[in-house]
Amino acid sequence: MKRSTTQILAKLRELMLRAQVGDSCGISAYIVPSDDAHQSEYQCQHDERRSFVSGFDGSAGTAVITTETALLWTDGRYYQQAEKQLDSNWVLMRDGLSATPSIGAWLAKNLPKGSFVGVDPRLLSFRVWKPIETELSSAECQLVPIEGNLIDEVWGEDQPPQTSNKIITLKLEHSGVTIAKKWDVVRQQLKEKNADALVVSALDEIAWFLNLRGSDIDFNPVFFSYLIVTNDELLLCVDSGKLPTDFVQHQKENNVQINVLPYASIGVEISKIVSTKESKIWIAPTSSYYLTALIPKSRRIQEVTPICVLKAIKNDVEIAGFINSHIRDGVALCQYFAWLEDQVKKGAEVDEMSGADKLESFRSTKDKYMGLSFTTISASGPNGSVIHYHPKKETNRKINDKEIYLCDSGAQYLDGTTDVTRTLHFGEPTEFQKEAYTRVLKGQLSFGSTVFPAKVKGQVLDTLARKALWDVGLDYGHGTGHGVGHFLNVHEGPMGVGIRLMPDDPGLQANMFISNEPGFYQDGEFGIRVEDIVQIVPGQVAHNFSNRGALTFKTITMCPKQTKMIKKELLSDAEVKLLNSYHQQVWDTLSPILSREGDEFTLSWLKKEVQPI
């Protein structure tokens, strides 16, 4: 499993010695983040530099190479994987343990005074850069931007090129609002902030704002680009070769003119605006240090962009699309689970990977299907306890009637993005498994039915999903909810529900869509998670939080939750009612479609699964 990094590190250290810092030469450490230049959650292969240099290919982690040693910081989800993948050149720094110093603190403690620490300033967000810079400066060291990426130099010709796939246009019937109208809102907010321009580097924000979609990053329908929005201009920095053939028509339909400039010209364009305009320039704190530093500090507004917030509050067309795509997705899920249960009962050979393939094949028959929204987590038994598990050949397990099967999956449709988890047992679950499942479900029902004042931060609702587990000393080590894009990234901000505050959360508002996904994981034995997507809707209650407004959730995921796993005596009457009514709704929504399609097989499975308890 281990790949030797000795050669790579030797080459990198040579480059570190020669790196130019002002008039002097040489850096004592080089930081390799997992970010791309857009701080995307997922990267294309070209951008998997941290994975290349360290051998560790988990989704989160930062490598730090000094002249003496090499360290990799990653969090609890990846300790095991990192241990397996890192060779002896590397020290694993277990992020999240109180004994583990932060990157900045470690460097400040271990480097001699006056040291330079280098990083590619495109690959580190301003928000991450700042505390490292502060820690280093307290130890009289300095964090410095290094021109050109040293890893790319080491990687050389073997580095895959940046993907540059064709862009597609999203018609108004799927986007719902013209670019011109979105621009109006942004313009208004620029005015309120006394700003001349908004610099956008987040790929999903650009795609959403321009009613365009791409495929440069697996699962994420985005395309590499930068956008500058001013009061009178839209500047799109993108390789013009990937523009759609109907781009002219698209601009007409959207009542705008978009000025296209080369992808690499973003720096020049920002500098032009800095020198020709006088007011402030708005850039997200999550944008790169490189882009941010082009704007003088006194001219910056560093707040979540108005596009990010607008995108999270879905318009009527997006809402309808979300609901419809979740119905089609629910049909595919039912078809898969019905098929799977039958296969397992027959003793057929289905494993995690072939199961995931089968699910994908059901989804691919659905209208407006565009692909998966992330690699399917198809996990049997102990694999289910690995929260970010994806089946691989080495870990692939047969799906059977002795173990719990956890399936977390989702798809991209032209009219929406899905993300759903169901946990099933095809044989006899243990009492403890049933108790854990029931408490996870109680948390999900409590969270999903709660009424709350408009604009509370998602964080304040997190505990409601954990309470039933806490009652007996159980918990889960991940957040409860994340935003979901509309035919866009399956994880999107700015809001979210977890123990920790999302720093940009503007508060929960009607027509945001988030996940509701408590879980429980017994290390090395099994995992349980039940996940729905919920729409935030007005709450119908007697009072209205002193005119602040009442909100609640509406579940749009349509797929039964296995009642065999439930210990009914742990549910309150209200919870039983909520569950039965959800199942009735699933039946009312999906059964006509299955009937129409003549899928009696799935229909009879569904009938069984939605029986009231």
Added chain:
Amino acid sequence: MKRSTTQILAKLRELMLRAQVGDSCGISAYIVPSDDAHQSEYQCQHDERRSFVSGFDGSAGTAVITTETALLWTDGRYYQQAEKQLDSNWVLMRDGLSATPSIGAWLAKNLPKGSFVGVDPRLLSFRVWKPIETELSSAECQLVPIEGNLIDEVWGEDQPPQTSNKIITLKLEHSGVTIAKKWDVVRQQLKEKNADALVVSALDEIAWFLNLRGSDIDFNPVFFSYLIVTNDELLLCVDSGKLPTDFVQHQKENNVQINVLPYASIGVEISKIVSTKESKIWIAPTSSYYLTALIPKSRRIQEVTPICVLKAIKNDVEIAGFINSHIRDGVALCQYFAWLEDQVKKGAEVDEMSGADKLESFRSTKDKYMGLSFTTISASGPNGSVIHYHPKKETNRKINDKEIYLCDSGAQYLDGTTDVTRTLHFGEPTEFQKEAYTRVLKGQLSFGSTVFPAKVKGQVLDTLARKALWDVGLDYGHGTGHGVGHFLNVHEGPMGVGIRLMPDDPGLQANMFISNEPGFYQDGEFGIRVEDIVQIVPGQVAHNFSNRGALTFKTITMCPKQTKMIKKELLSDAEVKLLNSYHQQVWDTLSPILSREGDEFTLSWLKKEVQPI
């Protein structure tokens, strides 16, 4: 109600013109915080500068005087009061509304480039200073420390002197742990942080660490002083005239020697340590900018002090004292409520002020009584909806059988500090009042009985106390819980339970004591709050959060909650059981004492109040 500030502002503006800033002269604005030099929550009269300059005497608020205008920022609790008290020289800035800019933002927008904004650096914590400084610098203005306090100069001879009352020693039978032992723990933490010294300016931290108490600030048994703890020295900056006569004996008993220096020498002493030692110096981010700036940035550790955290986790003697003092306090409360109900039923003339006096007289008969821990909130009808109400002649209302009576009160005992709220109706509450009361009580029971993983931040539990109110669109505009000192300040950090994160919260730990106080307020009509003090204790549950440890709460306040206000149909069986069992415990604890004292009158009232529902 309004006092003219015209003269005061004129004099102040003269001084502002003459204020020296480096080589130049004159500041464009002067900030007057409500802090004293120790960032105390309550101040002695000498330190009520903001109140003197503005006429507004609420507990929270900051005045900003420019050459042109004068502004007062205060939060929602005080909008009405500020409107009444500010004269026409002042503009009220309603803090907490999204349209209200922060002080820094307002100044940055309204002052010309290059302006200086002055403040007494002793009266602003580093944590508050920093963001104002940043906002100003982004507008090319500067926040500057001004030597000598300009308000004191204007106030002149009329300013009350700083109080300087005699200090008393707290014997080991009440403190539980010698200073030497506390010092050992601090020394260990200094070592871990590679620090030479700890600078302490918070008065309750100094009092607790040194097993001393004072009376320089009403209700808070503290004394004006600064403390520096190094590995081999304890330096106490205090006016030596106020030291207790048994101070030598006290040091012997506590196995330490304390070097006493003049109160005003703290700055010199910090500078000495900076120049003679080489390692870091620890100071809380809540200490003043003045003290903090004496330590070079690279030498500072700016974290909550180890004393603050140690103080919050009570030792065995403190725990026993807390429990015992709450029992004695409970007897006094029952005696008062029994008397009050009888008076009201008789139609006697009892008003909010005379009621509060009567309660104080009952408390003052109790063993180890030292005084009140805050001004009693004795509030009838609409006054109860003013969250920080204290009865005054102008607002004083008769306590009667038509309105809800809210009583939030507490006392200082040698062995503990109490804080308790009960809400009663001596006639017939409305259905809505009963519903609100019951939902407040549900929240209190839910919060008070919750099991949670050790070291979660208090914030994550806040919603549990609100859920039952949220279910019908109701809420309350204050936090759910605050720490309580041991014969010390009734509000203490570093932990707390509220919508917002307490930035220094180290996570909830066994033997911390906090309040559990949800409420509901119907503006201009009534207020409801039920408040107990709870001890954090190990939770007895089947699992143990993967060895993280399970915690829960134990209520130590001993006073019945009026069952007449309850709509039983809104309570679950579990909630009814919790309430009945609490009342049984109150009866078992208090009735033997009342019997022993021969107080049959209170005993028969108590008997009635604790009847199971």
